[in-house]
Amino acid sequence: MGMSVKVIYIWLILVASAFTAFAGRGNGGNVRLPADTLVALLEEAGLPAADTSLPKCDVRAEVSRDTLLKYDAIMDSAMRRANVPFMDSMLRVIRYGDVDTLSMACPIEARVYDWLPEPTRPPLVKIGKPFRRELKNGLKVILYEDHSMPLVTFYIGISNDGVFEKDKAGVAELTSRMLLSGVQNRTKGQITDSLANMGSSYRMTRGSFYVSGLKRYMLANFNLFADVILNPSFPLQEFFTTRSSLADSYALAESSTMRILDRVYRSLAFGGKSPAGEFASAQSVSGVSLEDCVDYYRKYWKPNNAVVLVMGDITPGELDLLINSRFRTWKAGIVEEQKISVANDVPSTAVNFIHDPRAQGCNIIISNIADFNYNSPDVFPALFINHVMGGDLLSDINAVLGGAQRTPADVFSLSPDPLGGYMYLRTRTSDMDVVRALAEKTAALQKLRVTPLAEDELASLKKLLIGRIALSLEDRNAMGSYGLAVERGLVKRGFLEEMLRQINDVTADDIMRVAQKYIKPSQFRIVVYGDARKVVPPLELAGYDVSFYDKNARRTERPSLSSPVTDGMTALDVLRKYFDAMGGYAKMRGVTSLKQTYGITIGNNEFTADVLSKTPFYYQEQLMYDGQVYMKKTFNGNMGYTKIERTRTDLSADKVEKQRKVRSIFPLLDYNKPGFKAELDSIVPVRGHFTYKLKVTLLDGSMQNYYMSMDQGVPLRIENVSEAAKKETDEDGRVVKYVKEKISSYSDYSDYKSVEGVKYPFTIEIKDDSGRIFWKLKSVTPGIPLPEKLFR
Template identity: 30%
Template sequence: MKTAFNMNTKIVAFFALFIMTISANAQIDRSQPPVAGPEPEISIDKPEEFTLKNGLKVLVVENHVLPRVSYSLRIDNSPIATGKKAGVESLIGSMLGNGTTTISKDAFNEEIDFLGASLNIGISGGFGSSLTKYSDRILELMADAVINPLLTEEEFDKEKTKLIEGLKSDAKSADAIAGRVGSALAYGTKHPYGEFVTEETINNVTFGDAVAFYEKNFNPNNAYLVVIGDVEFKDVKKKIKKYFKDWTKSVDVNTTVPKPSPNVQYTQINFVNVPDATQSNISLTNNVNLKMNDPDYHAALITNNILGGGGEGYLFKNLREEHGYTYGAYSRLGTDRYGASRFNATAKVRNAVTDSAVVEAIKEINRIKTEPVDPQLLKDAKAKYVGNFVMALERPQTIASYALNIKLNNLPEDFYTTYLQKINDVTVEDIQRVANKYFKTDNLRIIVVGNGADVLGNLEKTGIPIMYFDEYANATEKPKFEVKLPEGVNAKSVMLKYIDAIGGKDKVEALSSILLKYEASAMGSTIISEEKRMDGKLLQTIFMNGNAMMTVLTTQEVVTMNKNPLPENMVADMKPLGGLFTELNLLNSDNAKITSIEQVEGKDAYKVQVSGEVVSLAYFYDVETGLKVKEVQTTSMQGQTQSQEVVLKDYKDFEGVKFPATREGSQMGQLIVYKLLEAKLNAGVTDADFK
């Protein structure tokens, strides 16, 4: 009976609502837009706070909705430059959170996994999270890791090797170069925000340097611990005092953050040549002094959003939707409490449209400075910020971060309760005023990282002065793209010499199939790389601990990855890879050109470039021996560029044909060395393998 009553009640309620809806609709005047509802009232509860005797400041936000607790530690030291030992902070940071003086690294990590928790410590703080019933133990482990880290020279040497390998992996990355050069030119290489890490600076750092950096800078003097979740204030206060009371207060580190380099006197292109780049990384930037407590702050947020905050921004609509130059174009107007930040408009574009993209980006920046913004666009931008702000308030972490922001940025107590009002008070005139104040189109650095041979000619036609820099922001001369080659040397002759060096054209062309297997060890796993080759076909499979992880099939018709077809433009670019030897496919290709003579492993090598729309190939052949000593495959898709570089060594003879016995390459910052296990000629491969 109870179920029937509930059902009848619901039916009656439904029909009542239906009739009310019809009645209401009949009275609505569709010619008039609906009146906006009242702005939501913003009420933000203040976290409860206390401070330990050692200076650690604690903020607690109770939230009992879920049985979870998180602890966020922030070491709020002023930025410092580490000069000739740049990277010391990364080295010591990577060692923290890996065991303590009382708990081994393995036991420490195993316990965290067993509890289903997370705990990470770095040089600027840490984060721990767990279910409520384990929160006491996670807090204890965090305190132990902070106060008594396990710092050993053996671990230091491992982290040093990993960091250096990561730098080598990024050496030819246009994204990494653009980030490094952009910061160095904007702030200066002696500024904390402008200095960068190199293999030389890492090698300058000793284990003693790393420990001394920790002891000087990782202390509770300027530390904040934010606790969020299913806790009782009195209880968590008692536990924090218990676990963190032995964290020793140190001498205050008083540093003055230097002023960044001044903006350039006139707009200029700062060009960095990356010969392998298949697209250009563009950044239009100038320094700004904008802080969260500035009167312009809220108007600056909306102004940047309209210019380049997303799919509705001026930059995106022009460079992507109107012209199709890029997958995305965005801008950022940064804030910094030390007065050192940047306006930055960025895009990654095809080589052929690099100059046009620069011109159009400048046009859009000038547009927001000179033309009043459309009132509806302004209204939409405000609505976006209001929606995001209100949604963020649903997360307890937001309350804590807002409270910390107020403290660190010297904000008024009502900064967030009046936030929406200040957003909605932004006017069309404010947008134009702020754009003119912070977007310096007469003092822009237009940083372009790309293939000079492809893009410089058209960039010069823009009439914007061009200055040249290397990948470490050192001023340099304009690159020369004409390669002086010995008489008779060209891409075809170099590849023919390679074929002769590995056994001769007759021997190579007599082959019907090739099977190669290479083995490597990495991340505790055994990796097998297998290649099967026939005329016009290539099957590459990567096995990890005996399981096939990735399979790439390349023929003259299709390219598939794990049996999924890749885009047609990739197929066109990767066709040369399908076959017994790539060089046989490229001998008569107009697309294969010698672009430079570079050193590989200390010896001169001809670089043969094969440019594609999505995938570009670069092969390096030893000038003296003719053997191929390096391969680089660069893929550019959806605004992202990735390069895979392999060094080939120790050629060995198999039935009269030579293959490299060693292949070395970096993956995720780790050097992986493959050794040749097996080479079969005219055996072990059939047409069925390529189905």
């Protein structure tokens, strides 16, 4: 054994011992090797203590099995004398049979497997063919014989994953639980007691049931298995208890952040196009009746919609007798096929936010639709993408084929889910790091699209994947799941036989191609669960468009993100800061006339607008389209009107009188005049910036909310608040009364630039119930002569 092999071998033993001590095995879980003991161990192995600094060297020497066993025995003896427990099950090469690989090197980055001969092609996998049979009623029966142990498992699964439950979400789960609540000749208690007395295990899911036990109880287990499927009694006395228990479990799940995040994501991503977008709740399952359960059973628990899988110590002849005795007379029926549509990605990256003021930190999902299935050749490059990103598509495949749920620990998946494929990344971060986390995760995903995997990394991943798959083929349950998936049409025959070859043929270019096809950074749906007050401002500052949803995926209004003012600022302080930021009170007061020309976008139409202002109260706004005046608004102190094309509406005398009171081009300059009111309300985030919310009543009596940037002092948003009379009618449509309703619209101001010493916003975004309108300032001319005749 060469020097480098000795070093690696002892390093592995020491790492393994440390792990053993940490895990609590041996001497109270707190074992440490003194320095002199470590030196003694190394010297006994024929190595100087200085060689402990060489844990990462490559191992390429040919090593015989006898040599490995020799050093195994030496280290075992030395460490026992040092009172350090030896990792029997992890490092003794004798336990590996014919595999003489020091696999523990992986956690410490030592490439100890490099000395093994490189495989040329993966071995041909031969999958034992199961016994298959189909009854006249359409029931498919599969048998995997295994006489190594006296165990027999009976499993039945129906195809109901693609069934929409709509407002009865949870009916499939409740129906399956009712199947175990009693049969025609046994109560629920008798069923469970019988299984317990025989030592049999069982499990019922929303679309499957299995019983597994000793061969000696095979007939009893099978009869109970058949009774549950064929003769459920749906006892009313058990229904309410079962439904209440299920509703409680759903209510408990609603307190889980991860479950809320996942179900909101699925609902938004798949909506009504796929059952993947549905989720059950305590409310929905409480609306399911016993009749709904009976109806669901009759619709979907049909022999032509089911597959029976049997595994274990049983022959085809024995199985034939059992199946014919109970399932031959099970009546087939028409099973309604429901259309599942392909979900669509969002047009551009968007953030869907679930606000919880009690949330600590942020939970995030980054996802997009990935439309492919398990029979696609893209599955194999996707395996590599999953491992690079820390996910595990092999576990996803096993979960889908076996009908089990994925574990909540999965954080990444590029998965061809039968109900709708997706790219899904979930992470958690602090409130302050949410933008950085999104940038880092997006960059990592983008890297897969543009940077090929290094050859050595690709080769290592191939070894890992091929080894895992080869080992999984020895699992009887995995093989049974595979056979079941074939019968359901989820995978084609020969899938596993071809899998190792397909993985070995994957290239770095294949991985990039699949990443480019199914990872879409420009169309990410980002779902965030957290405290909007802490997280939304930096998200909006980073340019994300944020919409809000509740825990049931319903669109909600933007929550209040305000907080009280605690820095001692007053409304007068905010106004003075505003004047200073805009160029100074005197400079602003010196603007007595002003012309502004805008380019305006309304939908797909482009307009231009000229806005003229002159003290004390002259104002004109003219909107033009295709060279023609489309709208004109004028006020000269004595009269005012609005004209749209040929329709003119004059201002009332009352409005004329009120508007005459406004004497400044910048309304806040009148802050010290009678009738002007300003109240500092709170601190509110606007477009990623914290602002002072200033409630203002102008001289004309109109009310506005100014959102002044705490840093810059300029207004980032001005909100117009007004009241309108809303009709309330009775059942016959007659007006009962009028009630006041507050109506608000706002304009966002940005891109401030100084012109002759005064700042003006060069971008204005107006938002109301009709949508958004963008005004882009093309030119601004203060001090321009404006004769009064222009305002007639």
